[in-house]
Amino acid sequence: MTADFEEQLRAVSLRVTRPRLAVLAALRDHPHVDTETVIALVRAELPSVSHQAVYDVLRALTDAGLVRRIQPAGANARYETRVGDNHHHVVCRSCGAIADVDCTVGHAPCLTASDDHGFMIDEAEVVFWGTCPDCAAETTPNDQRARKASR
Ligand SMILES: [Zn+2]
Numbered sequence: 001m002t003a004d005f006e007e008q009l010r011a012v013s014l015r016v017t018r019p020r021l022a023v024l025a026a027l028r029d030h031p032h033v034d035t036e037t038v039i040a041l042v043r044a045e046l047p048s049v050s051h052q053a054v055y056d057v058l059r060a061l062t063d064a065g066l067v068r069r070i071q072p073a074g075a076n077a078r079y080e081t082r083v084g085d086n087h088h089h090v091v092c093r094s095c096g097a098i099a100d101v102d103c104t105v106g107h108a109p110c111l112t113a114s115d116d117h118g119f120m121i122d123e124a125e126v127v128f129w130g131t132c133p134d135c136a137a138e139t140t141p142n143d144q145r146a147r148k149a150s151r
């Protein structure tokens with residue numbers, strides 16, 4: 001597993017360091033987490049790594065294209081290691097949970113704008129907003145009545 005990450009780092013001419021490997025592993029296991037969560041995950045493995053070091057690693061990995069940074073409107077930036085496929089996200093308005101949504105029509109079709117206005121388009125951002133199953137279950141009126149009754 002880490003051998004893969006070492007290869008990825010070398011492929012983009014980044015030195016292989018333990019903090020970089022730890023950030024990649026944290027994001028593989030916990031996609032779409034914010035900076036604070038990445039810091040907590042990395043420091044659980046490597047307590048000596050500073051906050052600033054994690055910020056620097058995230059920026060270096062994002063700049064190198066190994067990590068994708070997404071920022072839904074009104075939310076903190078989130079990071080993931082699934083890069084290069086222009087996949088979309090569905091975000092819960094209530095708790096902020098995020099899940100991946102593949103392009104529905106073949107390979108990265110959303111890069112084909114109906115009218116590109118002469119732009120060289122290299123990225124399209126589509127965010128689906130809604131309520132996740134957990135939050136939906138909590139706000140179902142029947143559910144609330146049932147819970148009150150059981151108290
Ligand atoms: Zn939710």
Ligand SMILES: [Zn+2]
Pocket residue numbers: 031032080082087088089099100
């Ligand atoms: Zn994603």
